[in-house]
Amino acid sequence: VKPSVLAPDLEVTGDITAKGPLVVQARIVGNITGEIVTIEHWANVKGDIEAKQATIEGVVVGAVIANDVRVTHSGQINGSVHYTKLAVEAGAMIEGHLRMITPPPEPAQPSGSASE
Helix, strand or coil, X not given: CCCEXXXXXXXXXXXXXXXXXXXXXXXXXXXXXXXXXXECCCCEEEXXXXXXXXXXXXXXXXXXXXXXXXXXXXXXXXXXXXXXXXXXXXCCEEECCEEECCCCCCCCCCCCCCCC
């Protein structure tokens, strides 16, 4: 699946929801929701990002909430990061709280199973 690309000549005000991969090269004022979201190094986002996978190469002022968060050497986040898995390259900047998302506990197995 080809990603949707918001080109660097765009300035978008408003929330964005993507069903497929999204590459942001633009200036965004609003929240972004998607499966796989990449904020490229010249992009600037003022708003929250919620995704299964988020790669931050540019600037985000807001919360990043994702199962898998990667912040590259050029990435900057000014806000909280909620993650299951976090990778931060040397040179990246994060100003805010880091919160690990814990998966829900597995349901307890009944002591007497039907296969016994």
